[in-house]
Amino acid sequence: xxxxxxxxxxxxxxxxxxxxxxxxxxxxxxxxxxxxxxxxxxxxxxxxxxxxxxxxxxxxxxxxxxxxxxxxxxxxxxxxxxxxxxxxxxxxxxxxxxxxxxxxxxxxxxxxxxxxxxxxxxxxxxxxxxxxxxxxxxxxxxxxxxxxxxxxxxxxxxxxxxxxxxxxxxxxxxxxxxxxxxxxxxxxxxxxxxxxxxxxxxxxxxxxxxxxxxxxx
Numbered sequence: 034x035x036x037x038x039x040x041x042x043x044x045x046x047x048x049x050x051x052x053x054x055x056x057x058x059x060x061x062x063x064x065x066x067x068x069x070x071x072x073x074x075x076x077x078x079x080x081x082x083x084x085x086x087x088x089x090x091x092x093x094x095x096x097x098x099x100x101x102x103x104x105x106x107x108x109x110x111x112x113x114x115x116x117x118x119x120x121x122x123x124x125x126x127x128x129x130x131x132x133x134x135x136x137x138x139x140x141x142x143x144x145x146x147x148x149x150x151x152x153x154x155x156x157x158x159x160x161x162x163x164x165x166x167x168x169x170x171x172x173x174x175x176x177x178x179x180x181x182x183x184x185x186x187x188x189x190x191x192x193x194x195x196x197x198x199x200x201x202x203x204x205x206x207x208x209x210x211x212x213x214x215x216x217x218x219x220x221x222x223x224x225x226x227x228x229x230x231x232x233x234x235x236x237x238x239x240x241x242x243x244x245x246x247x248x249x250x
Contacts, residue, residue, distance in 0.1 A: 070184030
């Protein structure tokens, strides 16, 4: 198993490299919400600093969040807690045996993609952002049945959250160049599975271009 501290740089996929989507869904700003997964320093430090995919990830997540905030699309952050015990990890201890203690610096978000005052931040302890959280309740309360997903790692939290959304009859959209993974191969695997089985993949540019212009204040 590859250690998470050994991630090699790799380029983000562009629109021409995305798999063909089976579903013909389109993001609707009146139906969608944005959820950002595991974007704390403690998760991002495994990626090479100053190189792709990290540089592109941060830039594109910032663009997504800004575009959604400007037109009133709700934004949520799934964040890891300060202490993840073996009991909370459950079977995850067989894959990442050491329970992690994240200090304040590790739990913080990079300034460019930090939550805003209106954003909802909730604790995520397993791969799926729905597991033992109130994410589904939050979406229902907001009247949302589409979920735009970005963050890390693509083949873990992003993929399982997309599958979980699909099983709840929520349409998931995975932003291909606003997620990152431990390798380009795992990144591509995630996009292929989502496009073929449970959701829609698209780029940051494609998603933002489909949103209406913000109203003048």
